[in-house]
Amino acid sequence: MRLVRPAILWRFIxxxxxxxxxxxxSVLVVVIAFAITIKPLAxxxxxxxxxxxxxxMASVPMMQYALPFAALFAATLVYHRMAQDNEVVAxxxxxxxxxxxxxxxxxxxxxxxxxxxxxxxxxxxxxxxAMQELVAQDASRLISSSVGRGQAIRLGxxxxxxxxxxxxxxxxxxxxFQRFLLSGVLAVELDSDGKPTWEASARFAEVxxxxxxxxxxxxxQTAIVMRLRDSVGGREQRGLSQVExxxxxxxIPSTFTDDPKYLSLGEMLTTLDEPERLxxxxxxxxxxxxxxxxxxxxxxxRRTLDRDGRLTLRDAGNRLxxxxxxxxxxxxxxxxxxxxxxxxxxxxxxxSVIAEDSRTRTHRAERAFLTLPIMPDASRSLASVxxxxxxxxxxxxxxxxxxxQPADGEPARGMGGIVSRYAVTNLVPSPDPLPDLLAARSxxxxxxxxxxxxxxASTADDAPLRSTIDSLQAQIDDARREILxxxxxRLAASLTCGVxxxxxxxxxMRLRDSxxxxxxxxxxxxxxxCVLSISGGQRMVHTYGLAGLPVLYAxxxxxxxxxxxxxxxxxxx
Numbered sequence: 001m002r003l004v005r006p007a008i009l010w011r012f013i014x015x016x017x018x019x020x021x022x023x024x025x026s027v028l029v030v031v032i033a034f035a036i037t038i039k040p041l042a043x044x045x046x047x048x049x050x051x052x053x054x055x056x057m058a059s060v061p062m063m064q065y066a067l068p069f070a071a072l073f074a075a076t077l078v079y080h081r082m083a084q085d086n087e088v089v090a091x092x093x094x095x096x097x098x099x100x101x102x103x104x105x106x107x108x109x110x111x112x113x114x115x116x117x118x119x120x121x122x123x124x125x126x127x128x129x130a131m132q133e134l135v136a137q138d139a140s141r142l143i144s145s146s147v148g149r150g151q152a153i154r155l156g157x158x159x160x161x162x163x164x165x166x167x168x169x170x171x172x173x174x175x176x177f178q179r180f181l182l183s184g185v186l187a188v189e190l191d192s193d194g195k196p197t198w199e200a201s202a203r204f205a206e207v208x209x210x211x212x213x214x215x216x217x218x219x220x221q222t223a224i225v226m227r228l229r230d231s232v233g234g235r236e237q238r239g240l241s242q243v244e245x246x247x248x249x250x251x252i253p254s255t256f257t258d259d260p261k262y263l264s265l266g267e268m269l270t271t272l273d274e275p276e277r278l279x280x281x282x283x284x285x286x287x288x289x290x291x292x293x294x295x296x297x298x299x300x301x302r303r304t305l306d307r308d309g310r311l312t313l314r315d316a317g318n319r320l321x322x323x324x325x326x327x328x329x330x331x332x333x334x335x336x337x338x339x340x341x342x343x344x345x346x347x348x349x350x351x352s353v354i355a356e357d358s359r360t361r362t363h364r365a366e367r368a369f370l371t372l373p374i375m376p377d378a379s380r381s382l383a384s385v386x387x388x389x390x391x392x393x394x395x396x397x398x399x400x401x402x403x404x405q406p407a408d409g410e411p412a413r414g415m416g417g418i419v420s421r422y423a424v425t426n427l428v429p430s431p432d433p434l435p436d437l438l439a440a441r442s443x444x445x446x447x448x449x450x451x452x453x454x455x456x457a458s459t460a461d462d463a464p465l466r467s468t469i470d471s472l473q474a475q476i477d478d479a480r481r482e483i484l485x486x487x488x489x490r491l492a493a494s495l496t497c498g499v500x501x502x503x504x505x506x507x508x509m510r511l512r513d514s515x516x517x518x519x520x521x522x523x524x525x526x527x528x529x530c531v532l533s534i535s536g537g538q539r540m541v542h543t544y545g546l547a548g549l550p551v552l553y554a555x556x557x558x559x560x561x562x563x564x565x566x567x568x569x570x571x572x573x
Contacts (some may be wrong), residue, residue: 006100009091013078014103020074021067021108025253026067063125064116070499071112072527075105076520078506088509089458098571102505109501117494125262141344143207147182155224155250161186162205176208176225186226187248202228224250249378260483265490268483269326275476276442284472287374288445289437293381294372295452296433298338301370302328305341308366313383316426320354323385328370330461337386338372351424366390372429381434383427388420446473478542485541488552492534495556500527503563510570526562530555 037055041048079101082088088514091101144165146153163184170176185205189198210223226248260268260278269276276282280553311323327341340349348364356360365387372383437445449469453462504523511519537552 025070032062072500075504079505083512105505109498113494113498178209202231260486293434313427324350324354337369340368385424390419484536489538530559
């Protein structure tokens with residue numbers, strides 16, 4: 001005859017378990033959330049007032065990591081205390097089996113597993129994005145604090161140094177929500193190996209911050225538009241060029257949207273079909289679009305020069321630029337862009353700049369290059385003509401001043417003067433294929449790029465285009481394996497949470513004569529091994545695909561078998 005009703009026992013155990021879980025979990029969550037808040041606060045990304053808000057938002061995602069071990073601790077202590085107080089013996093004597101006593105642990109574990117799974121899939125992505133927006137929206141604070149400490153401001157692959165920072169009011173009617181001025185500016189662009197490939201210095205730079213929504217991801221972003229005035233700079237291959245204005249556009253990427261871990265399951269499935277939803281892939285997609293636009297512009301320019309011997313362009317100020325050359329060919333190794341072929345008699349390449357009042361300034365260069373720089377944030381193609389050993393004629397001093405400065409920084413000379421380098425920048429191809437290409441999906445661009453390589457109709461160097469295609473395809477394949485690994489990691493972590501609760505309850509009863517912390521250690525170490533197995537398996541799935549799944553789930557299976565083994569020992573007693 002049963003002396004104790006199971007329902008009464010279940011309510012008692014459940015009440016004690018959830019009370020201890022809430023207390024322990026709250027402490028762990030607060031500690032972890034505080035630790036996460038320290039870094040953006042110390043880096044000047046958020047202020048003291050925003051730190052509290054940031055910490056509150058961080059608390060919910062951190063439950064995913066704190067709750068399983070807090071639940072393990074709570075289950076261990078509740079059942080161990082019952083065992084030490086002989087409540088387990090009394091309950092067993094009353095006719096209630098051990099498996100019946102474990103029902104509250106199993107049910108609580110199931111509830112926690114579902115809760116942690118939903119937390120990771122739904123709440124975590126939203127709150128982490130809110131945390132990112134809180135940091136990104138106050139980008140001016142980051143820039144001002146970096147300038148004040150004499151540190152570099154990193155904008156993607158560019159480093160920016162400045163002497164002073166001054167906040168300005170946005171112009172009336174401007175979409176910018178913040179505006180400021182930097183003086184003594186140095187901008188450096190780095191390659192994948194961290195080596196400088198482009199640099200520019202300017203007396204000052206005007207910076208605007210915009211909030212925008214991208215068409216591809218449909219998420220709000222902060223865009224930084226920077227204009228370097230009276231700048232001098234250039235790429236390593238071509239030397240320095242002095243230009244009136246250099247523009248830099250940078251969209252602050254979401255750290256979280258580049259990691260599928262912070263996407264919901266629905267977003268993961270969408271990303272499998274639309275990998276450009278990830279910032280890193282979208283950036284590579286934009287580079288591929290520019291490579292294809294470069295190839296199409298090159299082919300069109302070459303056909304025009306072969307047919308007419310001249311090429312007509314317009315710059316951003318709507319001035320007419322006429323280039324006279326015999327042809328266009330891929331530049332030799334070590335040179336950037338495409339080389340303009342001089343006339344058949346070895347004459348110079350002529351570049352005429354025609355102002356709106358029809359006054360013309362003509363540059364005759366011994367050597368000239370036509371470049372279409374790859375800029376990940378560009379929305380249209382902007383070409384440049386880089387000239388060496390240049391004679392300039394046909395412009396008044398006032399017009400010379402208006403049309404720009406020579407590349408080596410010397411004042412423009414009249415007839416008979418020779419300038420070592422000169423650059424005519426911000427040339428707009430007509431028609432410009434880039435806007436339509438930027439709107440295309442990754443799959444479309446990959447197919448178009450491979451078709452151009454297979455056709456062999458162009459005389460341009462295929463290496464940059466092929467390298468960009470291979471890089472984008474590798475990133476897409478990597479992202480798909482990452483999504484697969486994160487989805488299974490999320491499932492395995494949820495299952496582990498349920499098993500950990502039952503394991504803590506079983507060991508709490510079996511090791512009644514041990515210290516509570518010793519019992520928890522017996523449960524904690526196998527759980528830790530399980531978590532490490534899931535983490536290692538996730539990396540293997542990311543690297544090798546489906547072949548890594550057995551390792552990922554080996555920890556969950558091993559922990560479940562260990563729990564069953566401990567229960568069998570308990571049941572035999």
